[in-house]
Amino acid sequence: MLKLGESFLLSIEDEIKINQIFAELKEKYKDYKDPWGFNLELCEKTLKKIVPFYRSYFKVRVFGAENVKDQSYIVTSNHTGQLPLDAILITIAFLLDVAPPRVLRAMVERFMAQLPFIGDFAAQTGSILGDRANCAYLIEHGESILVFPEGVRGISKNTPDYYKLRSFSEGFYRIALQKKTPILPVCVIGAEEMFPFVFHSKRLARLLKVPALPLTANLFPLPSPIDIYIGKEIPIPAHLEHEASDKEIKENVFHIENTIKRMLIHGLKHRRPFFDTVRKPISKFVIKEFRNKGDR
Amino acid sequence: MSQKKKILLIGIAGGLAQMTARLILTEHPDWEIIGIDSRDVSNVPVLNNLTPINLKYSRGNFENLFRTHHFDVVYHLGRISHSSNEHNVLAKRIDLSVMGTNRILELCERSGVKKVVILSTFHVYGALPDNSIFLKEDAPLRASIRHPELRDVIEMDQICTNWMWKNQNSISTVVLRPCNIIGTQIQNAMTKFLSGPVALSPIDYNPFFQFIHEFDMAHILYRALESLPTGTYNVAGSDFISLRDALNEVGTKGIPFPMVLAGGLNSALKKLNIEVPEYLLDYLKFSCLISNKELEKHLGPKFLRFSIKEALELIKLR
Numbered sequence: 001m002l003k004l005g006e007s008f009l010l011s012i013e014d015e016i017k018i019n020q021i022f023a024e025l026k027e028k029y030k031d032y033k034d035p036w037g038f039n040l041e042l043c044e045k046t047l048k049k050i051v052p053f054y055r056s057y058f059k060v061r062v063f064g065a066e067n068v069k070d071q072s073y074i075v076t077s078n079h080t081g082q083l084p085l086d087a088i089l090i091t092i093a094f095l096l097d098v099a100p101p102r103v104l105r106a107m108v109e110r111f112m113a114q115l116p117f118i119g120d121f122a123a124q125t126g127s128i129l130g131d132r133a134n135c136a137y138l139i140e141h142g143e144s145i146l147v148f149p150e151g152v153r154g155i156s157k158n159t160p161d162y163y164k165l166r167s168f169s170e171g172f173y174r175i176a177l178q179k180k181t182p183i184l185p186v187c188v189i190g191a192e193e194m195f196p197f198v199f200h201s202k203r204l205a206r207l208l209k210v211p212a213l214p215l216t217a218n219l220f221p222l223p224s225p226i227d228i229y230i231g232k233e234i235p236i237p238a239h240l241e242h243e244a245s246d247k248e249i250k251e252n253v254f255h256i257e258n259t260i261k262r263m264l265i266h267g268l269k270h271r272r273p274f275f276d277t278v279r280k281p282i283s284k285f286v287i288k289e290f291r292n293k294g295d296r
Numbered sequence: 297m298s299q300k301k302k303i304l305l306i307g308i309a310g311g312l313a314q315m316t317a318r319l320i321l322t323e324h325p326d327w328e329i330i331g332i333d334s335r336d337v338s339n340v341p342v343l344n345n346l347t348p349i350n351l352k353y354s355r356g357n358f359e360n361l362f363r364t365h366h367f368d369v370v371y372h373l374g375r376i377s378h379s380s381n382e383h384n385v386l387a388k389r390i391d392l393s394v395m396g397t398n399r400i401l402e403l404c405e406r407s408g409v410k411k412v413v414i415l416s417t418f419h420v421y422g423a424l425p426d427n428s429i430f431l432k433e434d435a436p437l438r439a440s441i442r443h444p445e446l447r448d449v450i451e452m453d454q455i456c457t458n459w460m461w462k463n464q465n466s467i468s469t470v471v472l473r474p475c476n477i478i479g480t481q482i483q484n485a486m487t488k489f490l491s492g493p494v495a496l497s498p499i500d501y502n503p504f505f506q507f508i509h510e511f512d513m514a515h516i517l518y519r520a521l522e523s524l525p526t527g528t529y530n531v532a533g534s535d536f537i538s539l540r541d542a543l544n545e546v547g548t549k550g551i552p553f554p555m556v557l558a559g560g561l562n563s564a565l566k567k568l569n570i571e572v573p574e575y576l577l578d579y580l581k582f583s584c585l586i587s588n589k590e591l592e593k594h595l596g597p598k599f600l601r602f603s604i605k606e607a608l609e610l611i612k613l614r
Contacts, residue, residue: 035429035504035536035585114425114582116500116556124502133428 008052014096018047021101032141036134038105039124046125047092054092057223058190059272062097064230070100073144073184073233074135074176078165078260079154081191082198082214084108085221090146090186091126093228105138106146111211132175139179147172149253156200156212162192163264168257170249177249178242183256185231187263189271194221225272229263265290302328304367306400307374308340308348309333311481312415315514316371317346323518330365333374353396362403369521370404372397373415375452390448397452401459404467412460412469413520416453418530418586419446420473423503423578430587433473433528443575457528470520474531475586478611479510485576490546491611496558496580497550502540503583506532509607512600516591524594530586535604539580545608555581 010018022044029040054060075094080086087106094102107130113119128134128145135145148154149168157164176183195216205213234256240248265287303320307313308331317329321343329346331337337348351357353374375393397414404412421431422439437453439446453471460469476486486507489495508531516531543550558577565572591599602610 033536035583037502037504037538110426116554119425120500120502129426129428131426131428133430137429 008056010048010052011055014051014055015048017096018044018051021095024101025103035137036123036128037120038103038126042124043103043126047095050088050092051096054089054096058089058226059223060089060093060226060228062093062228062230064232065093065097065099067230067232068094068098068102068184069233070102072139072142072179072181074139074172074181075104075144075146075184075186076168076172076256076260077146077148077186077188078163078264079148079150080163080188081221082155082195082212082216083221084148084155085194086188086191087127087146087148089191089226090188090228093230094144098230102144104146105143107135107148109152109211132171135172135175136179139175139181144184149256152211156205156214157192157198158200159196159198163268165257165261165264168253170246170253173249173253173256174242176236177240177244180236182236183234185234185256185259185263187229187231187260187267188226189229189264189267190224190226193224196222227267227271229267231259231263234259261290300324300326300328301368302365303330303369303371304361304365305329305331305371305373307333307372307415309335309337310373311479311483312477312510312514312517313371313373314340315481315510316373316517318343319514319518320521321345330361330367332361353392355399358399358403362407367404367407367409369411369413370400370409371413371415371517372400372456373517375415375417375449386445386448390451393448394451394455398455401456405459405463409467411521412467413517414456414469414471415517416456416471416473416528417449418473418475418532418584419575420450420453421584421586422446423575423582423584425582427582427584430585431530432587433530433590439575442578445573446575460526460528464526468526470524470526471528472516472520472531473528473586474513474516475506475508477510477513478507478607480611480613482510485573487611490542490548490608492548494549494551495543496553497540497543498555498558498580499552500554500556501581502538503579503581504536504538504585505542505579505583506536506585507542507604507607508532508600509602509610512602512607515601516595516599519595519599524591527590529591530588531591532586532588533600533604534588536585537604537608542604542608545605546612 022040026040077086077090091104091106094104103126106127108122108127110129112122113129138145149172150166151169153166195214195218197217199215201213201215205211268287305313305317308317313331317331320327320329325344327345331340331346331348332351334351334353337350340348420437420439421435422441424438424442437450440450456471460471463469477484478487478490513531562572562574562577
């Protein structure tokens, strides 16, 4: 029991690493004032509390950290799990496992931005309302942003739909074109199984005026091992304007979607055996489906 | 040297209008200002070439005024503020702010006025949770989505901008949408909120604000005469500050309060005839930051004398 408890304390190595990272970030951001209230001190404190869970509970592995250069990106990921924990884990990965550490500004739903306490905390820890003007502002200031083009549909899946990508919206790609910012594809494996049995009542969600209302057997996420894959950057075609037709935009967005799909298949094949009873049927089902359909 | 001008300044009983008048007459002592207000004008400072007139805002009075004087410039700073949401007051506000403004603009057109400067407000955008960062002048005016009682503010702004483009070839019109104006001579809700001994300090929200000192605002009103071409302009500096930091800066004791309960508290206070307009409560929850790029194009990058911190420091003198 003692050992289990100790594993959820911040290790000395991690504490030293976080101190170094934030010393570097404080230097980097010393002249930047954020209009959403991004607060490095609060981020540092919060990170020190979460990292033991990142290490020992979700046992996060990061692949492809070497693909991240010191520049602005629109980091594009699949959205899994019933709570946006994948966003938190990706953000931590870009702080701890990427050199130099990068702050990712995650886009949040309009619904979240208006919640008392949560909206303010999310803003202080770097999240911003998913809005094109906001993204453009951050990219102009050299920031990288994290988008989930599946939107809330990505995290409001019933169990049989786990790891099925919802079609990507195109707004993020128009911003990428406008600001000539490359896309960095990211794939998260393992977050779906944090809540293995889920039912979504769309009717109830509508009634309560919330974007999604997952009904799960467990309120606390289960310790599903998480793998984060960072792909190679997808450059923005020089000839394409951000006011290009939907057809031209969609072709490029499909390419990004397929890249993440391929990363998903690879990740599901190589994941760690932890939740075998849940993992195997889902993995088999998803891989079979991808093979049958083939890439679009 | 500029040609001698005769100016009509509507709302002369307000601190901002008086500062603007003083600035204009300091720079151009030979110009003449007729300052009118439906409020008492006995406190208006005595200045050479400034004639304060107490006048009921009616069609007849305005027509008489425009017949008697030949104005070159009209400053419209006479919007009725939102002290209550009661229906009869709202109807009065609409009549004065919207219908009254319409009448004044008609008279400007008929009597050959060359320049019209209108003071609107950034409240037309509304404090909404999904506001983008640094709203530009072409952003939709959404304040009445949550608060229909703000209809008059938006309508007045829209009447002015429509009229402005319609008459752009004959009259140069400037519509200004300033952020929160604060100062010792101005009596608006934000200055009162910040400079009181205590203020509600939300624990569940911490929105960002832009403030402009009244002197800077008066200076921009003055510069609008010659430096700003026809158009709508947001007025704010490039800096911003969170509500908690602003309260700390001013030294006002913040009473920690969950804004989720503010609506209920306000309803209870309403029964005691103490009411904060509900739309102002939204500003304690959600940011509404405006872009100053358009103004910067014409006035240069450093068009304000006081930073936000200095502006907040100065209201301590109140």
